[in-house]
Amino acid sequence: MKKQDLEDRNPSLGETVTAGIRRLLVEGAFTPGQRLSEISLCERLGVSRNTLREAFRTLAHEGLVTHQPHRGVFVTRPDAASIVEIYRLRRFIECRALSEAWPSHPAVKEMRAAVEEARTCRERRDWQAVGTANMAFHGAIVALADSARMNVFFRQILAELRLAFGLMADKEWLHGPYVEMNEQVLETFEGGDTTAAVALLEQYLAQSERIVLAAWERQASL
Amino acid sequence: MKKQDLEDRNPSLGETVTAGIRRLLVEGAFTPGQRLSEISLCERLGVSRNTLREAFRTLAHEGLVTHQPHRGVFVTRPDAASIVEIYRLRRFIECRALSEAWPSHPAVKEMRAAVEEARTCRERRDWQAVGTANMAFHGAIVALADSARMNVFFRQILAELRLAFGLMADKEWLHGPYVEMNEQVLETFEGGDTTAAVALLEQYLAQSERIVLAAWERQASL
DNA sequence: TCAACGCTATTGTTGAACAATCGATACGCA
DNA sequence: TGCGTATCGATTGTTCAACAATAGCGTTGA
CATH class of the missing domain: 1.10.10.10 (Winged helix-like DNA-binding domain superfamily/Winged helix DNA-binding domain)
Known part of the structure; x- marks a missing residue:
């Protein structure tokens, strides 16, 4: 059965x-x-x-x-410690998934689709949708690892992180820059240089963490 | 108030x-x-x-x-694919947590306590309790990483794995050997040779996976 | 001022009721 | 006999109303 x-x-x-x-x-x-x-x-x-x-x-x-x-x-009101923890988990999970990925894994198509979707939504300046597409992109990276349980767990912490995004006023600055970054990661990976793609991903995650944390600090002082 | x-x-x-x-x-x-x-x-x-x-x-x-x-x-009736996936996650999570652990982390005391507990229960031939102590030991390893969300996730997949243990008749063979193995991992780690401890842990997890899978195959043919 | 008290709104839990659905059984027909 | 179909019973899905239990708040009284 x-x-x-x-x-x-x-x-x-x-x-x-x-x-x-x-x-x-x-x-x-x-x-x-x-x-x-x-x-x-x-x-x-x-x-x-x-x-x-x-x-x-x-x-x-x-x-x-x-x-x-x-x-x-x-x-749930995300605190700075949660944001730091979630980004630590993201680096841990995403980088590992990408570094051990099979180059022609079906999830690569999802990554490509998410990049296209993000670009389309950005043209409409629909930052909410850009954020959704961004989540789909990173979810697809994790899907490269072929672990249903990890996929569920990862979607969960991404949703939690998104609560923190809600605290931020400037959605364009929050989501806009990552459209290109995601595409760059994808193309580097498809080009065969997995190590470089992982390095890019790690760097982008670190940058995103800084931005989100800074925004959190700003609103926490209100 | x-x-x-x-x-x-x-x-x-x-x-x-x-x-x-x-x-x-x-x-x-x-x-x-x-x-x-x-x-x-x-x-x-x-x-x-x-x-x-x-x-x-x-x-x-x-x-x-x-x-x-x-x-x-x-x-839930665990299938072979689930068992394989869970062990893959365990190797991924536990080995990383142990390899990056701070030697004097509080969770090390929990690891020690779990080893003692397992030894005590084994003397009583209470294999159920040995299994519980074993779960506590590996939970403590993950706790080394200081991630509350990862702790919850890990406890969850361990509980799911334990459903598969229920399929096995010989609890002694299932849990008995790991009392020494866990202690060996702990002492190697406390001795300062983290790399060797991780290697031991990985080896033990692989062995455990083989045993559980073999038992699963046996009962699946019934 | 402040502590103790009781009030109120909300959550926690129950039991009954009815609708929706699945699985099986019985029936009808070739 | 064999197979599709109608029907039925049991179980789950969902709602509702009621009561218990609790946290927060205001009042009282010294």
């Missing part, structure tokens, strides 16, 4: 709600630290409290919201 | 149930592939269906059970 992937088209209501709130979160519809009231949210989404609470449980497991017993769930 | 830390132990009923089922799962109280009926389980645990379903959601997220819409939740 073959087990179907999670591709399976059966979006139960609970999963739909979870995905909906997740999108609201990473798109910055809520402010970090904000409390999410069960009553107001389940009215707004048109679902029952039980269903909403199931969604909260999942999101709390993913780290996007924080559950405090008898107080409620709050949008 | 002073604000408590998030350490605060407030095990809600749902979390208690989740932990209880998790323990039953890793201790092999259920057989892989078995369906967990909501009605019978919530009677057995004395909780309502809603609470039980919250627990199921969490466990499904951890990979210990598999949710099939409108059919129920089933104890």
